[in-house]
Amino acid sequence: MDVANYLYLSALLFTIGAVGVIVRRNAIVVFMCIELMLNAANLSFVTFSRINGDLNGQVIAFFTMVVAACEVVVGLAIIVMIYRSRRSASVDDASLLSR
C-alpha cells in the first residue's frame, strides 16, 4: 500500500477540522476541531517519520500532543470563564472586538 495514502487522509482530516472551526459555533466543538487538525498534522509527522526512517517525526508528534494538552487545559478554562460570565458557550457571543 502506498504510504502516501496516510498523507491524503491527513490532509482531508485537517481540512475537515478547519471547516469545523469556521462553521461550528459551540466553543467546545470548535476546540475539538482544532484538536482534529493537530491530530491530522501528527499523522503526517508519523507518516513522514516512516518515510524517512528516523524517529524525529514521532518525537515532534509527541511534543505536539503535549502542547495540545496544554492548550486544551488553558482553552477549556477560558471557555469555562466565558460561560460563567455569559451563560453561553457560543463563540459568536464573544465578539466584543466588533464594537
Place this chain on the structure above:
Amino acid sequence: MMWLTILMLLPIVGAGAIAILPKKNEKLTKQAALATTLIVMATTMAMARGFERDNVELQYVEKYSWIPAFGINYALGIDGLALVLILMSTILAPVVVLAGWNESHGGRWSVKTFYILILVLETMMIGVFAATDLFLFYVIFEAMLIPVYFLIGGYGTGERSAAAVKFLIYSLFGGLLMLASIIALYVISGAQGGHSFDLTQLSDLEMSSTTQNLLFLGFFIAFAIKAPLWPLHTWLPDAAHSATPGTSVLLLGVLDKVGTFGMIRYCLTLFPEASKTFTPLILVLAVISIIYGAILAIGQRDLKRLIAFTSISHFGFITMGIFAMTSQGHSGATLYMFNHGFSTAALFLVGGWMMTRRGSSKIADFGGLQRITPVMAWMFFLAGMSSLALPGLSSFVSEFLVLVGTFTRYPVHAVIATFGVVLAALYILIPVQKALHGPTTPGNEALSDLNLREKIAIAPIMAIIISLGFYPSPLLNVINPAASHVIAQLGFTDPVPTSGGK
C-alpha cells in the same frame, strides 16, 4: 574653535533657560528669547568674519564619531552657500521674535512653550545647513518638522490642526523617500570601500545610471516638497494660511530653503549624472511653478495664501537657477534664497500686522490703509516691490542673475519665466490697490499704525533689502566661489557668447 557646535548649542541653552523661568512672567520669557536670538546672530556674524571667501572647501569642519557601528559621524562644515543661509536664518530669528511679540498668546499652550519651540527650531535650522553627514542631515531634516508642527497646530489660526497634519504628512512622505535613498547609498557605500554616511565619500560612489536616477528622485522629491515645486505645493498655502506670521516667515523663509539647499548640496553633488538626466524635466517644472504660482497668487482672495503662492513662484526661480548649470544661475539662485527670506519675511510680517489689527486675512476686508496707517502701508508696498523684484532692491539682482544665467543655456525657459515678472506686478499691485488704495472701507478707520517695536523689527529687513539691491557684492563674493565650484564639479562651464551664430 567649535563655532558651529556653539552656534547650535546657544539656542538650546536659551531654550533651557526659558524652561526654568517662571511661567507667569511672559515678558521676561520674550526678552530671554530675544536676547538668545540676538546672541546667536552676533555669534554667526563673528563667525562669518573669519570665513575665507575664496576657499571652496568646507570650513569650520568638525567631526566626531557618533554611531561608529554604522559609520555615522557628527560632522559639520560650511561653504559659502551654507554660510549665507545660516546668516539669513540667524538674522531672521530675532526679527521674528520681535515682530511676533504677541503671536504666542492665542495658542493652545503657554508662551514659554512657543519660544522654546522657536529656539529649538533655530538650532535645527543651523544644523541642517551645517551638517555634512548624510545621516545627521536626515535626522535634523525630519526633526525640524516637530517644532513646526506644534507651532502651526498649537499657535496658528483657523484650521490649524488640519494644516499642520497636511504639512507633516507631505513632509514625512518626502522624508521617507529620501530615507530610502540614504539607506541605499549606505548599502552601496558598503560595497565600495566601507559603510559611510560622509558626504564627500558618498559623492565618489560608482553607481549605474538607473540606480543613480532612482536615488536622485528619492532625494529630489523630498526637496521638491520642501521647496514647493509644482505639483507638490499644495501644503504650503494651507500651512501659511494657518500659521502665525512669524512661523510663516520661518517656514517659507528658512525651512523651505532646506529644499533648494538640498538640491544643490545633495542632489547635484551626490548624483551628478542623474542631475543632468533630470534637468530638462526639472526646468519645466520650475517654469510651471513660476507661472502657475504667479497666476494662482493673482487669483487668491486671502492675503496669506497670496503670499504663499508668490513664494511658489519664487521657488520656481530658485530651482530654475540651480538647474540652469551656469555660474550666473547658480549664484543668482543662492542669492535668491537669501533675498527671498527677507522679502517674504517683510511681506508676512507687515501683512501679519495688518491682519492682526483688522482681525481678518481677506484682502477685501482692507481698503484705504495708506491714509490711516501710512508707515505700515509703505512697508507693505516696499515689501511688495521687493517681491516683484524691482531694480534697486535686492531680489532684482538675484532674479535677473537667474534669468540671465538660464537664458545663456536654456533661452526658451528663461523667456517663459520672464513672463512671471509681469505677473508678479499683477499679484503685488492687486492687493496693494485693494488694501492700501481707494477709499477707507468700514472697519479700517481705527487701525493703528506701526509702533516702535514693529518699526525696529522691520527696519533691518528693509535695510538689507535696499542695501543689497545696490551693493550685493559682499554676499556675491561669498557665494560665487561656492557656486562656481559646484558647477565646475559637475563638469559644466558657462556658455561662451555665441555672437548669434556669426
Place this chain on the structure above:
Amino acid sequence: MSELAMQVGQSAAPEAVLFWILAPLTLIAALGMLLVKKAVHSAILMAFVMVALAVFYIAQGAPFLGIVQIVVYTGAVMMLFLFILMLVGVDSSDSLTESIRGLRPIAITAAVGFGGLMVSLLGRATLGRGAVGVEAANADGNVEAIAQLLFSTFVWPFEAVSALLITAALGAMVLAHHHRIQERPTQRQLSIDRFRKDSLGAAAGLPAPGVFARHNAVDVPALLPDGSPASASINASLKARGDLQNSSIFELGTVDTSASEEK
C-alpha cells in the same frame, strides 16, 4: 486491539486492509463531528477518530505514540472535554443555521480549495524512492528509541515543554478561579436574611425538588400544598443553565390522572 493492530502492521497487505476499512470510517466520523447537532455526539465521534488515529500510529511503527494517543487524548483530553460539556450543558445543542452571512459558502469553498490543493500537491510530489520504514530505527524497541532521542537531541524542547505543561496547569487554575466580588455571607447573615424576608415561608429552608411530585428528578419542581409547582425548589444553577423542565406541566390541575405512573 493494539495487539491486533501490531500484528496487522507487520505485513503490507493486512495494513492496506486495515487502512481501507478504518480510513473511510475515520473520515465519516470526522465529517459527522461537523454535522451532528449535539456537542456530546461530536465528542463521541472525536473519540472514535482519535482511537482510529492511534491505530494508524501503531500500524506505522509508532506504538509508543499510539498508546500515548489513547492515554492522553482519548483518556485525558476527551475526558476533560466531556467534563466541561457536562458543566456547560450536555444536552444543549447547536443550531446549525449560520448567523454570519456568507461565511458558510466561503468556508466550504476555501476548504474545498485547500483540501483539493493539498491533495493535488501531494499527488504531484514525488519522493524518488519508497518509504524507508522505521523498522531499523525501532530495532531496540520503539519506546527505547524515542527515549534515546527525547533525552539527548530533544532534551531542551522536552524540558521547555514540561515547563509549559506546568504553566498551563497553573494558568488553568488561575483562570478558573472565581474571584469573590462580595464578602462571603456567614451562617449568621444567612439566617438573618432568611427571617427578614417578606414572608416566613422559606424560613425553614427551601423545599426539596421532587417532593410530592410525580417525578423525583432534580429538575422537577416540588409541588406546593395547593398543587402549584414551587420554582424555588430547583437549584439555581440548573435554572440558569436552562436545563429544567417547564414547571407548569407538573401542576396538579393539569395532570391527567388516568395516565400511567411511569413515564
Place this chain on the structure above:
Amino acid sequence: MMTSTGLVYLIALPLAGAAILLLAGRRSDKWGHLLATGLSAASFFLGLYQLSLMLGRSSAQRPIGQKLFEWISVGTFKIDAGLLLDQLSICFVLLITGVGTIIHIYSIAYMSHDLDRRRFFAFLNFFIAAMLLLVLGDSYLNLYVGWEGVGLASYLLIGFWNQKPAYATASKKAFIMNRVGDMGLSFAVMIAFATMGTVSFSGIKAAAEQTSTAALTGIGIMLLIAATGKSAQFPLQAWLGDAMAGPTPVSALIHAATMVTAGVYLITRSNFIFDAAPTAQLLVVIVGAITLLFGALIGTAKDDIKKALAASTMSQIGYMILAAGLGPVGYAFAIMHLLTHGFFKAGMFLGAGSVMHGMNDEVNMRKYGALRKFMPITFITFGLGYLAILGVPPFAGFYSKDMIIETAFNAGGIKGIILGSVTLLGAGITAFYMTRVMILTFTGTSRWDEKAHPHESPWLMWLPMAILAVGSVTSGYLLSNGDALAHWLSPLFESHEEHHELLPPIVVSALALTLVAIGVAIAFLKYSRSGVDAVAPSDVSILTTIARQDLMQDRFNEVVFMRPGQVLTSALVKTDEVIIDGAVHGVARSALGVGASLRGLQNGFVRSYAALILIGALALIAAIWVVAQ
C-alpha cells in the same frame, strides 16, 4: 574715455531729497517742497556745469564716465554701477532737470492745498533721480534700473490721489503695461549677454560688428517693445490716457516731457544695434507711424483736455520714434523734436493745469469756453505752445517736425512716400485737434458750471509756463540753427551719406503748412462757427465713437488679455483646489476608504477570522506552488 567723480551727484542730490522727505515724514511738511525744488535746481546747475566743461573739450573727448562700484559680478557677467555722460545724455540731463525744476516750482503753488504736498515732492525728486539714472547709466542693466525706477515714480504719481479707485486702477494699469515693456528690455539684455557677453553700451557697440544680424534684430525688436511700453507707443499705448489721473504737473513732467520720451532715448542710444538690424529699424518706423496716426485720431475726439493732450503726446512721440527709426539721418531730428516737444507740451500741460486750477479741477473742455479774457497769461503761453506744435514758423515745432517729415520723404522709394504722407497727414490732424482744444477752451461762449469762478493763476504758476513758452518759441531755432544739435550729436552716430531728395525742403514745408491750414480751417468751421454743446453729442459717426473710446484699445486689451486672463486665473485656482489638492486629498480619502472597507473584515467574530486564516493559508500555499514551479 575721461572719468569724472562729479556725475553721481547729478543723481544723488534729488535722490537724497526724496529719501529725506520720505523718512522725515510730516516733520518736513513746512520746508520739504523748497528742499526738493532746491535740489532739483542744484542738479540742473550741475548739469549746466558739466555742459560747460563738455563744450570746452574736443568732440572726441566729450563723453565722460564714472565707475561707482562693482555692482553685479558673477563669472563673465560683470556689471559696474557706472555712469556715462555724453552729448546725448547731456541733452536729456538738462531737459529733465530743467523742465523738472520748472515744474517743481509750478507745483509749489499747484499743490499748495494738498495735505500730502511733501510726499508729492518726494516722488518728483525720486522721479528726477531715476530718470537721470536712466539716461546716465553706462550699460543696459543700469539703464534698466532707472527704467523701472521711473516706472515706479510714474505709478506713485499717477496714483497720488489713489483714494479714488479709478486713479488707483489707472496707476496699476500704467505699471503693468510698463512692465510688459520692461520685459522686452530684460530680453534684450539677456540676448545681448548670451551673444556678446556684455551689456554695456561701449561693449555692445564694439561687439555689434561681430554679431549676426539675427541676434541684433532680436535685440532691436526687444528694445522696441521696451520703448513702446515706456513711450506709450502702439501696441502698449493704452495706459497713457488713464495716466492723466495724476496731478497735472506730473502729466507735464513725466507723461509729456521726459519719461515717455525714454523710448526715443533708448532707440537713439542703441543706434549701433538698429543700424545693423534693418528689420528692427523698419518695425520701429512702422510702430512710430501707426502711433502717430493713432494718437492723433484719439486726440480729435477727446473732451477731457488732459486726455486730448495725452493723445497728442502719444502722436508726437510717434513722430520721434519714426524719426529714430529712420537711422542715422533721423536720430538728431528725433532728439530735436523730443526737446522742443518737451518745452511746448510741458507748457501746454501746465496751461491745462492752470485752467483746471481756475475751474475747480474741471477737465471737460465742453464746460470751458471764453477763458481768454479770464486767463490771459495762460491763453498766451498755451497759444505759443499751440503754434509750436502746429509747426508754424518760426516756432519750435516748425523746425523739428518739418525735419522729420522731410526725412521721412527722403527715406527712399515707396517707404519714403508712405512715411512722408503719414507724417503730413498727422500734422494736419494735429492742427485740427489742437485748434479744437484752443477753441473749446479759450474762445466761444462760456459753458461753465455755476460754481466756476475762472481766474488767472498765481505768479508761481504762470512764471514756469512763461519760461516754457519762451522755450517753445525759441528752442527750435536755437537747436537747428546751423544744424547745431545734429553736429553736437554726430560723433555718437555713424556718419550717413545724403539720401537723394524726393522733394525739396521748401515744398515739404509748404505741403505741411497747407495741411495744417486745412486742419485749422476744418476745426474753425466745425467748432467756432457752429458753437459747442456743453454735453458731448451722442449722435456722432462711428469713427468718432470709436475715437472717443481710444480706438477700442481698452476694449481690445480687455477682450484679448484681461478676460481670458481672469478666466484662466479662476480656472487655475479651481484646478489647484480640485485637481492638484484634490489628488492629495483623494489619496487621503482613498486610504480612509480602504480602511473603512477593510474594517468590515474585523467584525469581531472569531470564526470569520478563522476563515480568513484559511483563505490566507490557501493563498500562501498556492503562491509557493506557483513560485516553486
